[in-house]
Amino acid sequence: MQENIKIICIGCPLGCEITLTIGQKGKVEDMWGNSCKEGKAYALEEYQNPARILTSTVRTKNCSRPLLPVKTTKPVLKTELMQCISALARIRVSPPIKIGEVVLDNFLETGVDVIATDNL
Amino acid sequence: MNLQGMDIDVAVIGAGPAGMAAAIKAREKGAENVLIIERDTRLGGLLHQCIHNGFGLLYFGENLTGPEYSHRFTEKLLDTGARALLETMVLRISGEKEITAVNRRDGLFTIKPKSIVLAMGCRERSRGNINLHGTRPAGVLTAGTAQRLVNIEGFLPGKKIVILGTGDIGMIMARRLTLEGAEVKAAVEILPYAGGLIRNEVQCLHDFKIPVFLQHTVTKIYGEKRVRAVDIAALDANNNPIPETKRTIECDTLLLSVGLIPENELSTAAGIKLDPVTGGAVVNEARQTNVEGIFAGGNVLHVHDLVDNVSWESEIAGEYAARFAGGKKPPAGQITLKAGRNIRYVLPQIISGKNNVDLYLRVREPQKKVIIKMGGIQVGKTIPGVKPSSMIKLDLSAEDQQKFKRNEIVIDCLTKGD
Structure with missing residues (x-):
C-alpha cells in the first residue's frame, strides 16, 4: 500500500508542490517536486511533525x-x-x-x- | 514638556515599526533631540493587533509575534532617550518643515524640527475603493478592522464569514476567526493565485481547509440590517464575472482584504511628490523626498510584506534625517531608476551612483528562474522564483553603478536563458 501526499513548501515564493510517496508504516519512499535541498528538508519535517506555534x-x-x-x-x-x-x-x-x-x-x-x- | 518653540532635531510622525526604527537610528547617529509623535495611546502601531508570529525572522533571526517585535523596539526607543508624544495628531506639515499638531494637554501647537521622518504607515482599501454592488448592511468590514475587534477588543465580528481578497491580513484572519469559532465559508481571490505570502496560504488557508475560489469575485451583497449572503462568480479573461457561474453563499460577514494604501495626506500637503505606482513619496537612497530634510520609511513609502524590511528601511531614513539635522545633506541624486519588464516598481527611485544601495523591487507577475538586469547589466544571482506579494531585495554595489552609462536606468526582470 502506497499513498501520495502533497506538501507545499513555504521556503520561498516558488511555493513548490512536493509529492511524497508514503509506504507501509508511514515510511517516506520517494519525493519529487522540490527545487532545492531546503525544500526536501521542509517536506520531511512537515510530514513527520506537522506542528505549529499557536x-x-x-x-x-x-x-x-x-x-x-x-x-x-x-x-x-x-x-x-x-x-x-x-x-x-x-x-x-x-x-x-x-x-x-x-x-x-x-x-x-x-x-x-x-x-x-x-x-x- | 513645553512644546511650542522647542528645539527639535528630528521629528518622526508615527510610532509604528517604521517610526520606532527611524527614531532609534536617529538617536544612535547623534541627533540630540528626537521627538516621535503618535496618535494612538501606545507605541507600536498595528503590531499590537498582529498577535500571530512570523515577525523578526530576518531582523532578529527569531520568530516573534507582533507585540513581541514591538516590545523590542519600544524598550530600545525609551533607552535611547528619544521622546514620545502620544495621543497627538499631526494636522499639517508645511514645505518649510513646520509641524502643526494637536492633543488634549497642549492644545494646538507648532514645532519646527531640523528634519522630519514620515512614518504614517498605510491604511486598508475599503468597500468604497472597490465599488461593491448591493445593499449596505452592517457586517462588511476590512480584515484589519476584524483583526482589531478579535485581538484587541475581544469581539467576534461574525459567525459565518466570506473573505474577499487573499492579502496577508485576510488569510491570517481566516485562521484567527476559525480558531475563535467562526466558520470561514470562502476566501475569494480575483487573481489566479493567492495574494499574500506562501507561508500564510499554507498555514492559514490550507491548514484549516478554508475553501478558496481563485479567479472569482464577490458580485453582490444581500441583507438589510445585517449581511445575509453574498454572490460570487468566476471571472473571464478580461476579469468580468461570468453570470452562469454565479453562486450565493449565506454569511453574516464579508471581510475585505483588497490591498493597502500608503497614508500620504500630510505628505502631499507638504508639497511632496508621490509615485503613482507605490502611492508613496519619490525618494533617493537616503529616503529623502523632493522636499529637502523630509524623509520617509516603511509602509508610508511603499507597502511591505515583512516588517523586518520596514524597520531596515526606516533606519536609513532615520540615519539621514539625523545627519541632515547635523548639517550634512544626503548624496545628490544622479541616476533615475525606471521599472522595465515585469517590474512594477523599484525603490528608491533615484540613486547617487556612489554608494552601495539595497534596492526594493516588486514584480507584476509570478516568474521562475529570473535574473535582474539594470541598464542591460545583470545584478545579483539567479532567483528561483518571484511573486508580486514577495518583495525582492537586491544589493547594488557602488562598483556595479560605475558601469551605468546613462542617468536613466531601466530595470528588467528576465527569465534566465531568454
Missing part, C-alpha cells in the same frame, strides 16, 4: 485591556490546535504580567507552556 489571546480581569496576547513556547500538533484553543478560552489573567511570563504551564500535558507576548 498564537491567540486570553481574557483578562481587573484590567482596562480585555485581552492579553499569548503563544505556545513550542509547536503544537496541528490536530491538537482546536483543543488547545478551547483550553485557553477557559482561563482569565490579571495584571501585572510581564512579557514572556508563563500563563498556563504544561498545556494539556503536552510539555508546552503558554506565555504572554506582551506586558499587561
Whole structure:
C-alpha cells in the first residue's frame, strides 16, 4: 500500500508542490517536486511533525485591556490546535504580567507552556 | 514638556515599526533631540493587533509575534532617550518643515524640527475603493478592522464569514476567526493565485481547509440590517464575472482584504511628490523626498510584506534625517531608476551612483528562474522564483553603478536563458 501526499513548501515564493510517496508504516519512499535541498528538508519535517506555534489571546480581569496576547513556547500538533484553543478560552489573567511570563504551564500535558507576548 | 518653540532635531510622525526604527537610528547617529509623535495611546502601531508570529525572522533571526517585535523596539526607543508624544495628531506639515499638531494637554501647537521622518504607515482599501454592488448592511468590514475587534477588543465580528481578497491580513484572519469559532465559508481571490505570502496560504488557508475560489469575485451583497449572503462568480479573461457561474453563499460577514494604501495626506500637503505606482513619496537612497530634510520609511513609502524590511528601511531614513539635522545633506541624486519588464516598481527611485544601495523591487507577475538586469547589466544571482506579494531585495554595489552609462536606468526582470 502506497499513498501520495502533497506538501507545499513555504521556503520561498516558488511555493513548490512536493509529492511524497508514503509506504507501509508511514515510511517516506520517494519525493519529487522540490527545487532545492531546503525544500526536501521542509517536506520531511512537515510530514513527520506537522506542528505549529499557536498564537491567540486570553481574557483578562481587573484590567482596562480585555485581552492579553499569548503563544505556545513550542509547536503544537496541528490536530491538537482546536483543543488547545478551547483550553485557553477557559482561563482569565490579571495584571501585572510581564512579557514572556508563563500563563498556563504544561498545556494539556503536552510539555508546552503558554506565555504572554506582551506586558499587561 | 513645553512644546511650542522647542528645539527639535528630528521629528518622526508615527510610532509604528517604521517610526520606532527611524527614531532609534536617529538617536544612535547623534541627533540630540528626537521627538516621535503618535496618535494612538501606545507605541507600536498595528503590531499590537498582529498577535500571530512570523515577525523578526530576518531582523532578529527569531520568530516573534507582533507585540513581541514591538516590545523590542519600544524598550530600545525609551533607552535611547528619544521622546514620545502620544495621543497627538499631526494636522499639517508645511514645505518649510513646520509641524502643526494637536492633543488634549497642549492644545494646538507648532514645532519646527531640523528634519522630519514620515512614518504614517498605510491604511486598508475599503468597500468604497472597490465599488461593491448591493445593499449596505452592517457586517462588511476590512480584515484589519476584524483583526482589531478579535485581538484587541475581544469581539467576534461574525459567525459565518466570506473573505474577499487573499492579502496577508485576510488569510491570517481566516485562521484567527476559525480558531475563535467562526466558520470561514470562502476566501475569494480575483487573481489566479493567492495574494499574500506562501507561508500564510499554507498555514492559514490550507491548514484549516478554508475553501478558496481563485479567479472569482464577490458580485453582490444581500441583507438589510445585517449581511445575509453574498454572490460570487468566476471571472473571464478580461476579469468580468461570468453570470452562469454565479453562486450565493449565506454569511453574516464579508471581510475585505483588497490591498493597502500608503497614508500620504500630510505628505502631499507638504508639497511632496508621490509615485503613482507605490502611492508613496519619490525618494533617493537616503529616503529623502523632493522636499529637502523630509524623509520617509516603511509602509508610508511603499507597502511591505515583512516588517523586518520596514524597520531596515526606516533606519536609513532615520540615519539621514539625523545627519541632515547635523548639517550634512544626503548624496545628490544622479541616476533615475525606471521599472522595465515585469517590474512594477523599484525603490528608491533615484540613486547617487556612489554608494552601495539595497534596492526594493516588486514584480507584476509570478516568474521562475529570473535574473535582474539594470541598464542591460545583470545584478545579483539567479532567483528561483518571484511573486508580486514577495518583495525582492537586491544589493547594488557602488562598483556595479560605475558601469551605468546613462542617468536613466531601466530595470528588467528576465527569465534566465531568454
